[in-house]
Amino acid sequence: MxxxxxxxxxxxxxxxxxxxxxxxxxxxxxxxxxxxxxxxxxxxxxxxxxxxxxxxxxxxxxxxxxxxxxxxxxxxxxxxxxxxxxxxHDISTAELALTLTLSSLRGIDDFVRAQPSGDWLQGPRPSLAYKRVGLVGYGSIGKTIASLLAPFHVDLVPFNRSGSDGATTMDQLDSLLPTFDVVILILPATPETTKLFDAKRLSLMKDGALLVNVARGVIVDTDALVQELNSGRIRAALDVMDPEPLPADHPLWQVPGVIISPHVGGNSSxxxxxxxxxxxxxxxxxxxxxxxxxxxxxxxxxxx
The missing domain is CATH 3.40.50.720 (NAD(P)-binding Rossmann-like Domain)
Structure with missing residues (x-):
């Protein structure tokens, strides 16, 4: 036809x-x-x-x-x-996932804020190299993220529902969460994944860990994340939020330890x-x- x-x-x-x-x-x-x-x-x-x-x-x-x-x-x-x-969107979203991860770990957000006043914020910063990374979601984009992480010699643990392609099954996520330095989210929004990272699961992340979300905002409980970030216990780098667009008066804009990009993972050249x-x-x-x-x-x- x-x-x-x-x-x-x-x-x-x-x-x-x-x-x-x-x-x-x-x-x-x-x-x-x-x-x-x-x-x-x-x-x-x-x-x-x-x-x-x-x-x-x-x-x-x-x-x-x-x-x-x-x-x-x-x-x-x-x-x-x-x-x-x-x-x-594989390479574009993977680029941003890596960018957000490196920017948060190396303090790029702090450097940008210090630039207008000329503050020289010299000192050691965490490196991505040799970190233990949990990659929650191991589809087409997740595998591209994994390939970009390879040169950093990370200890990578990918997760998906079925355990295919060498991934760890999602039922093991809670037991392994406390071991990760970085957790990257790149899984679809479904009824099962909505608020997957709620207050309980966020509390399982190790002190000083970084949460990177390039998936969908609803996968993370925003209120619970705000509370964790306000405590200073973990950091976050987010390309997606719930709600979107994030209202100008939303507390997520003001909490410490967060980098926010306005859902631009796939919106590139x-x-x-x-x-x-x-x-x-x-x-x-x-x-x-x-x-x-x-x-x-x-x-x-x-x-x-």
Whole structure:
């Protein structure tokens, strides 16, 4: 069958059998989108980018531009499969995970704050080298983070649900948490992972440990984290928070020992070439009558 595809890029090279629409030819608030069968929401538009799904009665595939797809679940329906952007954000998010880790350990945030007053904050700082690191989440991005950590000679313990690929199973997390100098979170937001790091689990982290979250904000209990950071017992470096955007008067902005970046893990110059490459593969598969890759939610059953 022929497919009608909507993406934010109107200059994609598409194979025969694919009709390409975009913002110039079919604005998302127009009737022109009613024939779309494969939709890619504009990147970083959240629910505003997902809402047009309700005006696409022929839609068969919702191709998320993110690795996470929790915000798309409410739009699932019979006959509509949801695909994620597995692989597209691996290196960009892994870069930021490493950046946040190194910045916190080496005190880059303190140096930046001292710069306007000319304070010379010389003294020893913790190194990432030879630290014991817990990597909670060992999918595509997690494995890329692991590869970037390799030159630092860390003692790395990856975790996932199944124990596949040499990972430790999640049921061992609590017993091992007190042994880690750094804990990096890169797992999807699900009912099971929401507030996975609650007050009890945060209390299991060793004194002086660093928590790095490049996953989803809801995985950490924000109130419990604020309390731990105020005590000075642990540090944190966060690209994701709950809520987002973090209100200007939220106490998380003011607690000691935290670095905050505004959810920019995948939002780098690496996104466009990666996403274009994925879409080229997806459209070729559609033109050949095949399913696209990376289907994470089946429309008929409504299950992952």
């Amino acid at each position: 022929n497919h009608v595809v909507w993406t934010q890029w109107s200059d994609l090279d598409v194979p025969d059998g694919i009709t390409l629409l975009g913002p110039d030819t079919a604005p998302l608030d127009s009737d022109a989108i009613k024939d779309v069968t494969f939709y890619v929401p504009p990147y970083m538009t959240g629910h505003a980018g997902l809402a047009p799904v309700n005006s696409m009665p022929k839609l068969q595939y919702l191709q998320m531009p993110n690795a996470g797809y929790d915000d798309a679940i409410e739009y699932r329906r019979e006959g509509l499969d949801i695909c994620n952007a597995r692989g597209v 690496a996104f466009e070439p990666g996403m274009r490459a994925l879409l080229a593969t997806q459209l070729d598969r559609l033109a050949q009558g095949q399913e696209p890759m990376n289907i994470v939610v089946r429309g008929m059953a409504g299950q992952e």
